[in-house]
Every structure is written in C-alpha cells, then in structure tokens.
Amino acid sequence: MGSVNRTPQVVTIAGSDSGGGAGMQADLKTFQARHVFGMNIVVALTAQNTYGVQASLPIPTYFIDAQFQSLDADFAIKAAKTGMLADSEHVEAVVHNLQQVDFGPLIVDPVMVAKGGATLLEPEAVATIKSKLLPLADVVTPNLPEAEIIVGRPIKTNADTITAAQTIQQLGVKNVIIKGGHRSEDEQAADYILLEDGSSFWLSAPRIATANTHGTGDTFSACIAAELAKGQPLKSAIVTAKAFLQGAISQGIFVGHGHGPTNHWAKLSDKVRMSETR
Numbered sequence: 032m033g034s035v036n037r038t039p040q041v042v043t044i045a046g047s048d049s050g051g052g053a054g055m056q057a058d059l060k061t062f063q064a065r066h067v068f069g070m071n072i073v074v075a076l077t078a079q080n081t082y083g084v085q086a087s088l089p090i091p092t093y094f095i096d097a098q099f100q101s102l103d104a105d106f107a108i109k110a111a112k113t114g115m116l117a118d119s120e121h122v123e124a125v126v127h128n129l130q131q132v133d134f135g136p137l138i139v140d141p142v143m144v145a146k147g148g149a150t151l152l153e154p155e156a157v158a159t160i161k162s163k164l165l166p167l168a169d170v171v172t173p174n175l176p177e178a179e180i181i182v183g184r185p186i187k188t189n190a191d192t193i194t195a196a197q198t199i200q201q202l203g204v205k206n207v208i209i210k211g212g213h214r215s216e217d218e219q220a221a222d223y224i225l226l227e228d229g230s231s232f233w234l235s236a237p238r239i240a241t242a243n244t245h246g247t248g249d250t251f252s253a254c255i256a257a258e259l260a261k262g263q264p265l266k267s268a269i270v271t272a273k274a275f276l277q278g279a280i281s282q283g284i285f286v287g288h289g290h291g292p293t294n295h296w297a298k299l300s301d302k303v304r305m306s307e308t309r
C-alpha cells in the first residue's frame with residue numbers, strides 16, 4: 032500500500048487539557064491547521080479550563096508503552112513533540128519508548144508549570160529531562176522560567192539568555208529556542224534561537240496585549256513539529272511557527288472566562304522579524 036504513508040504524520044506525547052486550549056488539544060488543532068495528520072500519546076489527564084488546572088492524573092506507564100506500540104506498528108511518523116510529562120517515572124517511560132522507535136525529529140517542550148501556577152512536572156523530574164530526554168531531542172523550547180530552572184540561574188538580560196542557550200545545548204540537545212513570552216515589559220515578544228551549527232538569531236513580533244495566551248508554548252512547538260514533518264528546514268519551520276502563533280494570538284477567539292486560548296484558524300502573521308542581535 033505505497034500511497035498510504037504520503038501524508039505527513041506527526042505525534043504529540045503530552046497531557047490532555049479538557050478545556051481544549053493547551054496540551055495535546057492545542058497540538059492536534061495546530062497539526063490540523065498546518066495540514067499534517069496528528070496523533071497523540073496521552074501521558075496525563077488534566078481537568079482544566081481557562082481559569083486554570085483543577086486536577087491532574089498521570090496515566091499508568093504500561094499504557095504509554097501500549098500507545099507507542101500501536102502507533103509504531105502502523106504509522107510512518109515523521110516528527111514528534113513532547114509536552115506535559117508529569118513526573119520522573121513518566122519521563123523515563125517516554126524516553127524508553129522513544130529509544131525503541133523512529134518517529135523522526137523530536138521537539139521537547141519542557142512544560143513545567145501552567146501559567147495559572149499548577150505543577151505539570153514534578154520538580155524532581157527536571158534532572159531526568161536534562162540527563163535522559165534532552166540528549167534525544169533535536170529541538171528544545173523552554174520559556175524563560177523553564178530555562179532558568181534548567182540552567183539553575185536567573186535569566187534577566189539578553190546576554191543571560193544567550194549564555195543559557197549555550198548551557199542547555201551542552202546538555203546534548205542540538206537546537207535551543209528560549210521563548211521570550213514571559214518578558215512582559217518588552218514591546219516585542221522575542222525568542223532566541225541557537226542552532227546546531229553554532230549560528231543564532233532572534234525572532235521577534237510585536238507583543239499583543241491580551242489575556243488569551245493559553246497554550247502558546249504548545250502551539251509553537253507543535254507547529255515546528257508539523258513543518259519538520261512536511262520537510263521544511265528547521266530555520267524556516269521555526270519562522271513559520273512564530274508567524275502561526277502571532278496570527279493565532281492577534282486574531283483571537285473568545286471562549287471561557289479566564290485566560291483564553293489562541294485561534295488555530297488564524298492566518299499566518301507577516302509581522303515576524305529575524306535579527307542577529309537585539
């Protein structure tokens with residue numbers, strides 16, 4: 032059945048957001064919007080809405096194994112991303128399974144704490160992510176607080192961001208993107224990208240004044256995975272992801288009563304700028 036596997040196929044290995052704005056739901060909506068076939072391996076369930084996370088439940092690890100085996104037995108997966116991984120036991124289970132399969136380039140979004148403050152990764156699991164998951168990853172996409180936890184020091188300036196990206200790359204991950212969404216005092220939402228060949232650049236777009244940023248990190252990393260699965264080079268996949276996200280935030284939809292989600296139907300924004308320095 033030679034024609035069966037021509038559609039780019041991508042998997043998210045992540046937590047479920049019952050509210051549909053973040054987690055694997057944001058990933059799957061992104062995959063659909065970017066015209067790739069999306070699949071999911073559930074690591075944890077959350078009871079969540081735009082107010083925050085009310086409860087979470089990691090699933091038994093034998094069932095993570097079962098999901099990996101089901102997908103590996105049938106699909107030709109061309110890229111994978113991770114999101115909420117809950118705790119060290121679940122990170123270990125995902126690492127073990129990733130070592131058994133070839134799902135293409137791996138994007139690790141090291142999700143730790145939801146914007147509302149709920150823990151999505153037990154602190155003890157950070158060491159497991161650093162030592163076991165990052166060496167398998169092609170790209171890691173920490174936000175600023177996550178990058179600070181990974182490197183173990185504050186990141187206040189652009190110079191701190193650059194040094195932190197270099198420190199993270201030394202953990203064994205090829206390409207590092209430190210997202211600047213949390214630097215709310217900046218007029219631009221600027222992300223720093225350090226590539227495998229040592230080149231680097233900043234990717235900026237005007238910061239949008241909105242409460243609707245639920246799931247931004249998930250959507251960004253999912254879009255990179257989708258574009259890589261379609262065969263785009265990494266640098267252009269990252270630029271497309273930034274343009275997709277800028278569109279998704281700026282052309283907002285309004286559901287729920289708290290921090291709402293972004294709009295995965297939005298058009299790509301033309302407001303993204305690349306520069307060597309800031």
Ligand SMILES: Nc1ncnc2c1ncn2[C@@H]1O[C@H](COP(=O)(O)OP(=O)(O)O)[C@@H](O)[C@H]1O
Nearest residue numbers: 174210211212213220221237238239247248251
């Ligand atoms: N208010 C905003 N306006 C424009 N871009 C934003 C805004 N908030 C976040 N971003 C962008 O969204 C992406 C995700 O970043 P961030 O929100 O920091 O991730 P996370 O959801 O993991 O905390 C980055 O490209 C960041 O620059």
Ligand SMILES: Cc1ncc(COP(=O)(O)OP(=O)(O)O)c(N)n1
Nearest residue numbers: 046053054145146245246247248249
């Ligand atoms: C199940 C689940 N996974 C990840 C997140 C985090 O989403 P993120 O885009 O990093 O930020 P917030 O949506 O929390 O603002 C989540 N909330 N739930």
